[in-house]
Amino acid sequence: MTTLDPRAAVDALAASRGPYLLGVRHHSPALAAVVPALLDEAGAEVVCVELPADFRPWLEHLADPETVAPVALAGAGEGGRLSFYPFADFSPELAAVRWARDRGAEVVCCDLPLSDPGWSLSGPDRDGGVDDGFDGGADGDRAAPAAGETPARGAFAAALATAGTGRDGEDMWDRAVEVLAPGCSPEAVRRAALGVGWALRADADVPAVDLAREARMRRVIAEASAGGRRVAAVIGAFHAPALLVPGEGTAGTDRTAPGGAGRDGHGPENTGPRTGVDTGTGTGSGIGIGTVADGTGKADRGCDSGTSDTDPGASVTATTEPVTAPAVTSFVPYSFDLLDSRSGYPAGIRDPLWQQAVLTAAGDPDRIREAASAAVTGLCREMRRAGHTAGTGEAAETLRLACDLATLRGLPALGRGELLEAVTTVLGQGELLGRGRALARALEAVLVGTARGRISPHAPRSGLGPSVEEELARLRLPRPEEPGPREVRLDPLRSPLDGRREVLLQRLLVIGASYGEPLAVAATGDGTALGTKWRLAWNPSVPARLDLAGVRGVTAAQAAAGTLAEAARREAAEGGPTPAQVLAGLAAAARCDLPDLVDARLREASAVLPDTAGLPELLEALDLLEGMRRGHYPGTTEDARAAAGTLTGELLEAAVRSLPGLAGSDAPADAGALVALADRSAARHLGLRMDRALAELASDGSPLIQGAALAVRVLLDLDPAADLGERTAGWIDGATSPDARRALTKRLAGLLTAAGPLLQASPEALTPLLDRVDALADQDFLDRLPTLRGGFDALAPAA
Structure with missing residues (x-):
């Protein structure tokens, strides 16, 4: 060696x-x-x-x-x-x-x-x-x-x-x-x-x-x-x-x-x-x-x-x-x-504005000291703006301490470490909160900075970038001149301008431009929110990603269509598409106003979903198709809406055929899916097949599925609400052993999964249950209290 x-x-x-x-x-x-x-x-x-x-x-x-x-x-x-x-x-x-x-x-x-x-x-x-x-x-x-x-x-x-x-x-x-x-x-x-x-x-x-x-x-x-x-x-x-x-x-x-x-x-x-x-x-x-x-x-x-x-x-x-x-x-x-x-961005360094000042000093210790003096002065100014004391005395002492630390360590000039130690000691005064947080904000403003670069006007750009910037300006959305983040609420079904904005944002989302992030919007009751909310920001990754996506088109529409078409080809090459891939592709094409891709994905959905989709995927598909049928998506033509209506009926029948597979389930999500199916199939009167499937689940299913199936039968007018009320009251009386109480917890959870629709359609279905609980003797109530709590946990606050 x-x-x-x-x-x-x-x-x-x-x-x-x-x-x-x-x-x-x-x-x-x-x-x-x-x-x-x-x-x-x-x-x-x-x-x-x-x-x-x-x-x-x-x-x-x-x-x-x-x-x-x-x-x-x-x-x-x-x-x-x-x-x-x-x-x-x-x-x-x-x-x-x-x-x-x-x-x-x-x-x-x-x-x-x-x-x-x-x-x-x-x-x-x-x-x-x-x-x-x-x-x-x-x-x-x-x-x-x-x-x-x-x-x-x-x-x-x-x-x-x-x-x-x-x-x-x-x-x-x-x-x-x-x-x-x-x-x-x-x-x-x-x-x-x-x-x-x-x-x-x-x-x-x-x-x-x-x-x-x-x-x-x-x-x-x-x-x-x-x-x-x-x-x-x-x-x-x-x-x-x-x-x-x-x-x-x-x-x-x-x-x-x-x-x-x-x-x-x-x-x-x-x-x-x-x-x-x-x-x-x-x-x-x-x-x-x-x-x-x-x-x-x-x-x-x-x-x-x-x-x-x-x-x-x-x-x-x-x-x-x-x-x-x-x-x-x-x-x-x-x-x-x-x-x-x-x-959080890659390939960075701490405090770039300070690093720029050190570069400008060109290795001269006196100029580095002057840069530190300017930085300390700026920090004191920011601290005063935040309402904290930071005057000439604090500034002079901060600079003195930083220079003394450098001298003690044998350094030719103070460095970033010495400056931060002095700032933390003198201006921070040992406070982590209050003054400490104000100092952190001041350090960000003075040592980090917000300076933005500019590329040469002679540098080439793909056609997609300028096209998107022009469209953003036309739609009055944040542009490169406004890099700060901004939240916007859109109502695309009521405002044509918001509709065009929504389409552009969806296209940019599909091509991965990192320009807009969709945010959750609260809906009323069990309904679906029709408006949207976005957090928009033009950051350096946006033009880079637009240039990279420019190989698929020179407009946002072309690039989005190319991206979705490539995804479809890749799925087919890998043996797909799967039901989840079909639904994702169909929803993206509809939101991006790409009718040709919508038609292609609808054909795939007709071939794939009825035979391979599970109940949760079928329910997701039903929601999507209902929105398309009602014209809530811009990428749907009259033919597409008609095809969506036809496919909805096929998927409902497929969902009913899948019901026996829920019999042994103990998952609350499956109980919720069963109730959701009832809500979507109520107007279609699916007849004996639905009746028979629900009857089998109510008699032979797990306790959770039994409760949900009984609630669904009432919602579909297959059983009278009064009979369900008496039956649930009997569950309370029969819960005398540990096994019976565990079963009661599951049955109540399944039943109360449908509490919202039941209270709206048949409130008398739950009245006997509540009356029986109210009439229990104290000891009987205490014996059943953990069971009741477990069952009623299924209730959402809105119910």
């Missing part, structure tokens, strides 16, 4: 000129400020940037002087998962792309294409699991390894953590690079970044996906350097040791250096796509440049950190397989509030 020597490893990485290694973390003001000087020193003719190759057409627009950061590149591969790659002025990659434009250098994207199967690899390449090396609470008293020994796993991360403040969960990169950068030369900042990346790689295992990505990077760099061209690689610092060319030096151990042994050629199982470019600094920093946005509000990191005792120069078969489908990409504006990692 080769001895690990951090100094020698960093020397080798820094000395590399083929390629010139610039290890970065995405969103790093310290590195972004020195990248132009470093690239000038390297005299780079080609700049390889850690981005998927799919984004190369957008690089000229990313570097365009008329593009105002923050902006983001977005892409979707074969799986359709959207990946965001946001950039701010303090992103080293953006600084490198801008430098290349100014100097006339070529920029090459050296990461895997989004559709490459290498993204689906996961897990460490060797046994032992991934040790992220970011435990801020690592034991600082751990003994140093003796000469010739291999340090324990996590030893380098522990050393870096000890060199910081030692707080749990500390941002290691910030402590080892950012706060030490002011006043340092560009080369010193570069060496510090390479050192952190090497240390974290030496502490953990390299996931197979990273081996695949690094193999691609080496291949692209080799091609770019053909003919003796000078190449600079702006990549995650974690990947830098894997790109060191043999003969340029070695970067440490056989786990990380080229030429190490152990690659067995077998990758882990394919567990699904992972997209994005990591920071190169490992798990725990939470700052992968490219991450996946999936509707849950969670994001996949570009990769985990780690090392392997395998050869990073070995070929990875995943990268040589043919790409299955081209990715669809887009270039969209972003904003500081979404760039902040606490917003």
Whole structure:
């Protein structure tokens, strides 16, 4: 085992000129400020940037002087998962792309294409699991390894953590690079970044996906350097040791250096796509440049950190397989509030407005102090607006404490950590509530910000985006100029304008534009709400998703039709459609005003639902068809309404045929379905078949189904209400044993599932039951009280 020597490893990485290694973390003001000087020193003719190759057409627009950061590149591969790659002025990659434009250098994207199967690899390449090396609470008293020994796993991360403040969960990169950068030369900042990346790689295992990505990077760099061209690689610092060319030096151990042994050629199982470019600094920093946005509000990191005792120069078969489908990409504006990692959006950093101020200071300690002074002044102003005391004295003391903390820690200038500690101590005054909450809001306004980027007017856009924006303006709905969230109530059946708005919002929902979120609307009684309520917001994912959906059409109607048609084809290819898929497709087509798709889905429903749908699905279908028959959906023609009426009768008969299957059920949902069926079939007089099925359930079904079946028979005028009342009163008298009382609980629950309709249609059906309970002697009542409570729990408050 080769001895690990951090100094020698960093020397080798820094000395590399083929390629010139610039290890970065995405969103790093310290590195972004020195990248132009470093690239000038390297005299780079080609700049390889850690981005998927799919984004190369957008690089000229990313570097365009008329593009105002923050902006983001977005892409979707074969799986359709959207990946965001946001950039701010303090992103080293953006600084490198801008430098290349100014100097006339070529920029090459050296990461895997989004559709490459290498993204689906996961897990460490060797046994032992991934040790992220970011435990801020690592034991600082751990003994140093003796000469010739291999340090324990996590030893380098522990050393870096000890060199910081030692707080749990500390941002290691910030402590080892950012706060030490002011006043340092560009080369010193570069060496510090390479050192952190090497240390974290030496502490953990390299996931197979990273081996695949690094193999691609080496291949692209080799091609770019053909003919003796000078190449600079702006990549995650974690990947830098894997790109060191043999003969340029070695970067440490056989786990990380080229030429190490152990690659067995077998990758882990394919567990699904992972997209994005990591920071190169490992798990725990939470700052992968490219991450996946999936509707849950969670994001996949570009990769985990780690090392392997395998050869990073070995070929990875995943990268040589043919790409299955081209990715669809887009270039969209972003904003500081979404760039902040606490917003829930992927690939962020904390307090981007402060990071912008640090970048503007360009490593000058005095200018950083001035930026901190301005931030503290802004915080005090926000606190006063919230009604809390925060004047000149508090501001001066906050700044003094932050600077003193930096001095005590031997830092050339205060960092974000020192500023927050001082603010919390002086302005927060130890209050978690009240003043503490006001301070949190002030910090969001002053350190996070709401600045919004702007893409170059020369950047191309798909026809769908402008079409949707024009339609939103015509319908007076929130547009890009109004990015804040807004709730709207629509009444599409009464207002033609609201009807057009509802159709557009439904189409955008189908194509996955993330523009509108439907909210629940309370209905009156057992009826269905006819109005709708939406929460609308134009955020950076909207134009990205519109551009991605533009492959299916240049208008919202075309894109929605294409999306639903593709879903139908996919369902058929998988052996479907299932009843649930038919209903979902039919409802979506009807809401989106797509008559041709409605007709196609109605034909599918006629073929699939009568024979394969369960009772709950049949009831859902009956509600949908009734709405179509009444013209409540815009996508229904006269023929479609007639077909819906015909199919309703067929599905009611199918529902009656399915009733014997409920006999043994103990599920309240099945009792509710039985009552709901009665409500829908009351006007159709289904005759002897319904009578016989309900009679069998009332006599032979489970206690729960017996109660529900008896109630339904009264609702359908198959039994007199008075007979049911006397029968239920007898249940009370007969509940003298534990088994009888348990059965009584279920029967009452089934019966009272229909309490609302019974009280409206036949109130005398429940009167004897209530009278018998009222007439019970005290002891008899107490004996039956738990049973009665259990049965009456089925009553809804509205009943």
